[in-house]
Amino acid sequence: MFIRNGALVISSRVKKKFKWHGSLRLYLFVLFLLLGTIPINFMHRILTTSLLDQQLQSRMNDIQYQVNTLSQQILKAGYLDDPGNTVINAELSQLSDIYDGRVLVVDKTFRIIKDTYNADEGKTLIAEEVISCFKGQTKRVYNDVCQYVMISMPVYDTEAKNVLGAIVVTTSTKMEEGTITAINRKMQVLESMVVFIVFVISLVLASVLVRPFRKIENAIYQASEGDMELIEAEDYLETKRIAEAYNKTLTRLNTLDQSRQEFVSNVSHELKTPITSIRVLADSLMTMEDAPVELYREFMSDISDEIDRESSIIEDLLTMVRLDKSNTELQVKQVNINELLELILKRLTPIAEKRDIELTLESFRPVIADIDEVKLTLALSNLVENAIKYNREEGWVRVTLNADHKFLYVKVQDNGVGIPEDAQQRIFERFYRVDKARSRETGGTGLGLAITKSIIQLHHGAIKVYSKQDEGTTFTVRIPLIYIA
Numbered sequence: 009m010f011i012r013n014g015a016l017v018i019s020s021r022v023k024k025k026f027k028w029h030g031s032l033r034l035y036l037f038v039l040f041l042l043l044g045t046i047p048i049n050f051m052h053r054i055l056t057t058s059l060l061d062q063q064l065q066s067r068m069n070d071i072q073y074q075v076n077t078l079s080q081q082i083l084k085a086g087y088l089d090d091p092g093n094t095v096i097n098a099e100l101s102q103l104s105d106i107y108d109g110r111v112l113v114v115d116k117t118f119r120i121i122k123d124t125y126n127a128d129e130g131k132t133l134i135a136e137e138v139i140s141c142f143k144g145q146t147k148r149v150y151n152d153v154c155q156y157v158m159i160s161m162p163v164y165d166t167e168a169k170n171v172l173g174a175i176v177v178t179t180s181t182k183m184e185e186g187t188i189t190a191i192n193r194k195m196q197v198l199e200s201m202v203v204f205i206v207f208v209i210s211l212v213l214a215s216v217l218v219r220p221f222r223k224i225e226n227a228i229y230q231a232s233e234g235d236m237e238l239i240e241a242e243d244y245l246e247t248k249r250i251a252e253a254y255n256k257t258l259t260r261l262n263t264l265d266q267s268r269q270e271f272v273s274n275v276s277h278e279l280k281t282p283i284t285s286i287r288v289l290a291d292s293l294m295t296m297e298d299a300p301v302e303l304y305r306e307f308m309s310d311i312s313d314e315i316d317r318e319s320s321i322i323e324d325l326l327t328m329v330r331l332d333k334s335n336t337e338l339q340v341k342q343v344n345i346n347e348l349l350e351l352i353l354k355r356l357t358p359i360a361e362k363r364d365i366e367l368t369l370e371s372f373r374p375v376i377a378d379i380d381e382v383k384l385t386l387a388l389s390n391l392v393e394n395a396i397k398y399n400r401e402e403g404w405v406r407v408t409l410n411a412d413h414k415f416l417y418v419k420v421q422d423n424g425v426g427i428p429e430d431a432q433q434r435i436f437e438r439f440y441r442v443d444k445a446r447s448r449e450t451g452g453t454g455l456g457l458a459i460t461k462s463i464i465q466l467h468h469g470a471i472k473v474y475s476k477q478d479e480g481t482t483f484t485v486r487i488p489l490i491y492i493a
């Protein structure tokens with residue numbers, strides 16, 4: 009199962025193993041939704057609570073003001089001693105009516121002398137609020153569960169020193185809360201609308217913001233189908249960077265593909281050349297009637313040479329392919345490099361002698377290094393062989409070996425034909441030869457230096473060439489003494 013965007017991926021192979029793939033679009037959507045709705049909800053809450061608070065405060069202020077006036081009248085009329093005063097009683101009833109509440113008047117002995125509900129007159133009221141009043145405190149209590157407010161105020165004597173009694177007003181807050189509930193309901197409708205609008209906007213915005221990434225995704229998908237084109241995604245810095253990295257990879261792949269094609273066509277061409285020669289030789293022999301035996305011999309010897317050439321190309325190609333494999337493993341062991349070079353020179357001396365070329369080896373110190381003996385022998389042999397091949401009669405080839413605590417250095421120097429400046433960059437390319445005819449004459453395939461370079465790179469080493477046309481060439485090789493895989 010595979011659901012994209014906010015996706016739950018259940019691999020069919022690894023059953024019951026869930027992996028959550030967060031989708032950027034989903035994250036953005038949730039973020040926008042929260043950013044859009046939380047402040048509204050927050051505001052709603054603050055608004056309703058402060059509105060309720062303000063209404064309650066205003067009502068309590070009103071009541072307190074009324075009670076204050078009343079307590080002065082109570083004092084003047086001596087109501088605390090004579091609760092039969094009709095004027096005051098009427099005032100108290102009015103107060104109770106206006107605020108839809110209950111008014112209690114308590115005297116010094118905590119006895120209820122007036123209850124507008126006529127329920128508890130004559131009873132003693134020892135409540136916290138009343139006690140506070142006798143300590144000179146005015147109390148306001150709001151009970152949101154039972155939905156009422158209670159205000160208790162002391163009644164002072166004329167000098168405002170002694171508390172003579174207390175007035176306790178209890179009134180329901182149902183009306184205020186009802187108003188708030190109504191407002192709340194309207195706000196909720198409004199809030200739902202806002203949430204809906206924010207939902208839609210978030211959905212659209214998240215999709216729009218993620219679109220450039222989809223563009224890249226599509227381009228890469230198309231590339232995987234074979235339609236490889238460079239991407240342009242300048243929308244964001246991030247997409248621009250992804251596109252740049254992708255384009256770089258694509259360009260590299262294209263270059264690789266191109267060089268592969270070039271290589272294949274080179275290989276076919278190189279392999280065909282000797283075969284064409286063989287065919288020409290054979291054909292001309294066949295068309296000739298009564299050809300002398302000497303001519304046969306000569307042609308057959310040419311054919312044999314071409315066969316040799318074909319097999320050396322195939323051999324070099326096979327060597328290259330083996331080195332090219334990404335998992336090529338070196339058979340590394342400790343090897344005495346002085347001895348290795350001596351052996352190479354000994355083997356090549358006959359070719360050098362044929363052309364009267366002086367071949368010398370100079371070792372500055374004994375060198376032992378971790379290398380692949382067979383491969384490095386091939387690499388260095390190629391260099392010395394080239395120095396002999398591309399030399400003049402009575403020329404010289406000097407091989408030197410040196411080392412420091414980290415590397416060994418081999419220098420192969422000759423005073424041969426040299427390499428033109430513009431060709432120096434290309435001699436390590438497969439099949440590249442400065443002078444095709446000369447290389448052919450000496451049995452070269454054009455793969456020697458490519459093989460040498462691969463081997464040196466496998467040893468984490470480096471090779472450089474210095475050359476001047478008609479004066480000579482120097483190849484320097486540097487290889488670490490210790491091989492680290």
Ligand SMILES: Nc1ncnc2c1ncn2[C@@H]1O[C@H](COP(=O)(O)OP(=O)(O)O)[C@@H](O)[C@H]1O
Pocket residue numbers: 390394395396398422424425426427435440441442443447451452453454455456457458481
């Ligand atoms: N020591 C050298 N002096 C002059 N030219 C050289 C030397 N070594 C290599 N070259 C040039 O580099 C080309 C590539 O060398 P290489 O890869 O060994 O191929 P080849 O099979 O032709 O020897 C040679 O064809 C030659 O033109």
Ligand SMILES: [Mg+2]
Pocket residue numbers: 390393394452453454456457
């Ligand atoms: Mg060569």
